[in-house]
Amino acid sequence: QVQLVESGGGLVQAGDSLRLSCAASGRNLSNYALGWFRQAPGKVREFVAAISWSDGSTYYRHSAKGRFTISRDNAKNTVYLQMNSLKPEDTAVYYCASNSVSASLLPLGPRNWGQGTQVTVSS
Numbered sequence: 812q813v814q815l816v817e818s819g820g821g822l823v824q825a826g827d828s829l830r831l832s833c834a835a836s837g838r839n840l841s842n843y844a845l846g847w848f849r850q851a852p853g854k855v856r857e858f859v860a861a862i863s864w865s866d867g868s869t870y871y872r873h874s875a876k877g878r879f880t881i882s883r884d885n886a887k888n889t890v891y892l893q894m895n896s897l898k899p900e901d902t903a904v905y906y907c908a909s910n911s912v913s914a915s916l917l918p919l920g921p922r923n924w925g926q927g928t929q930v931t932v933s934s
Contacts, residue, residue, distance in 0.1 A: 813838045813923040815845075815907040820928030823897055827932070831892040833907030833925060840864040844910060844917040845890040847881065849903035849930075856906070858918035862890060870914040897932045904929050 819831040846861030860881040908921030
């Protein structure tokens with residue numbers, strides 16, 4: 812079981828940047844992908860981005876490309892989501908997730924979830 816703890820959410824204005832962090836523990840992550848999902852009020856949870864821990868390959872939701880960047884710090888067992896040019900429609904609870912799959916397969920079914928961190932973008 813991988814434990815995931817998110818941090819870094821908050822209230823920002825449109826156009827601002829924010830970096831989310833997810834600290835992972837409990838397992839050797841070499842065969843895992845970690846990623847980010849989000850859920851806006853009244854909407855289903857959707858995939859945002861994922862990264863394979865072993866080689867750093869990434870996979871993004873199409874609409875996230877260019878504004879969001881996922882990265883990892885192996886020494887800290889932490890994955891980040893850098894979000895730039897934030898829009899009000901990015902307002903959501905952002906969840907960190909993981910599974911023992913490649914990054915491109917994480918959207919199909921994470922096994923572990925964090926508790927989520929709220930991101931609110933005001934216009």
